């Protein structure tokens with residue numbers, strides 16, 4: 001990973017539990033979630049990166065986190081990390 005990529009990852013990762021890396025980006029189910037339509041397209045892995053930039057104007061329309069391997073691997077609870085913030 002280049003220095004630039006490491007810095008970008010460090011900036012995105014707010015969680016002390018879930019890393020923001022290629023594996024979690026690959027496994028994340030957010031892009032298929034109805035609530036995600038209100039987020040910026042490029043935003044994913046909210047359990048690591050924290051809430052969406054659009055959080056102030058969002059409503060809960062369902063959450064896919066419970067079906068996600070990242071959720072299971074890290075024994076997460078709850079969901080709606082795009083609105084509630086990182087795990």
Ligand code: SF4
Pocket residue numbers: 029030031033034035036046047062063064065079080081082083
């Ligand atoms: S955190 Fe949950 S509600 Fe938010 S976009 Fe991801 S799956 Fe959907």
Ligand code: SF4
Pocket residue numbers: 024027028029030044045046047048064065066068069070071076081
């Ligand atoms: S637990 Fe939710 S926010 Fe985290 S990677 Fe999975 S789908 Fe994305």
